[in-house]
Amino acid sequence: MLSLHLLSSTSSSSSLPTIVSLNCCCCEPSNHLPFPNTNLGFLKVKRQPKVSNLKAGFWESIRSGFGKNNTIQVIETPSSEEEEEEPLPEEFVLVEKTQPDGTIEQIIFSSGGDVDVYDLQALCDKVGWPRRPLSKLAAALKNSYIVATLHSRKFSSGEEGNAEKKLIGMARATSDHAFNATIWDVLVDPSHQGQGLGKVLIEKLIRTLLQRDIGNISLFADSKVVEFYRNLGFEPDPEGIKGMFWYPMY
Numbered sequence: 213m214l215s216l217h218l219l220s221s222t223s224s225s226s227s228l229p230t231i232v233s234l235n236c237c238c239c240e241p242s243n244h245l246p247f248p249n250t251n252l253g254f255l256k257v258k259r260q261p262k263v264s265n266l267k268a269g270f271w272e273s274i275r276s277g278f279g280k281n282n283t284i285q286v287i288e289t290p291s292s293e294e295e296e297e298e299p300l301p302e303e304f305v306l307v308e309k310t311q312p313d314g315t316i317e318q319i320i321f322s323s324g325g326d327v328d329v330y331d332l333q334a335l336c337d338k339v340g341w342p343r344r345p346l347s348k349l350a351a352a353l354k355n356s357y358i359v360a361t362l363h364s365r366k367f368s369s370g371e372e373g374n375a376e377k378k379l380i381g382m383a384r385a386t387s388d389h390a391f392n393a394t395i396w397d398v399l400v401d402p403s404h405q406g407q408g409l410g411k412v413l414i415e416k417l418i419r420t421l422l423q424r425d426i427g428n429i430s431l432f433a434d435s436k437v438v439e440f441y442r443n444l445g446f447e448p449d450p451e452g453i454k455g456m457f458w459y460p461m462y
Contacts, residue, residue, distance in 0.1 A: 301325065306362070306412065318365045319409070320377065321416065325359035331379040339399050356396075357387035358420055360413050364404070380404045383413040385421065385429075393421050395431040414444050 301324035308318045329349045336343065353359055362381030367374060380401035387393035395417055400410050421429055432455075433441050438448060 307407075311366070315366050315368055316372075319380070319404075320363045320365060321360070321412065322363065323358060323360050323416065323420065325353065325356070327353055327359060327361055327379070327382065329353070332382065335379050335382065335399060335401060338401055341399070352397075353384065355386070356384040357389065357393060358417055359384040360416055362400070362404075362409055362413065381409050381413060383410075383417055385417050387421070387426055389424075389426070391426065392428045392430070393426045395429065398431075410440075411444065418445075
């Protein structure tokens with residue numbers, strides 16, 4: 213069971229990395245969003261403990277692993293070493309369609325995390341995000357808990373083996389591998405927006421995190437896409453809690 217949350221902030225500093233979801237089927241805005249954005253909100257999706265007769269509050273959920281006298285009881289068998297490994301990568305054809313010229317296009321979902329930073333930079337250029345150092349992009353990808361991608365493959369009938377994949381979407385999540393996770397860098401190529409692909413990326417990330425028993429999931433949202441994330445189960449300002457940010461003064 214999921215309960216939903218969103219924390220607001222009106223900071224406009226350009227140094228803050230931002231989450232953006234672009235023109236998916238559940239998102240009303242028609243223009244892609246720049247990176248970073250102003251009027252950010254901090255959204256959180258939270259799962260209740262598996263065994264409990266009490267409804268855990270936001271802070272109770274956060275503290276549930278630390279207090280000596282927890283009121284929330286969680287009953288599970290100890291995880292084996294195998295269960296504690298990183299999420300297994302998956303890859304499958306999400307959509308296949310025939311174009312008017314007869315070529316076939318496949319949209320392929322992958323969670324293997326194998327992303328070329330030059331392809332990612334090109335995708336960021338398409339949605340209007342300012343460029344970030346490639347070395348930092350590579351580090352961000354390497355240190356992410358999950359990296360989900362969407363690639364397009366176009367080929368003529370009988371020539372599937374010669375098709376090249378093109379990066380058209382990505383989202384990633386960082387995590388402490390136990391309690392909390394944050395979703396970052398959700399973006400979809402403008403030529404493929406409006407097809408629900410952003411929704412697929414978010415839902416796949418959430419499902420994978422919940423399967424790993426990580427139930428406190430948050431993200432930052434521009435005010436224009438708050439409703440998009442509400443439709444996916446995120447709630448603003450849980451219990452009136454606000455996101456707070458620290459910026460260097462230089």
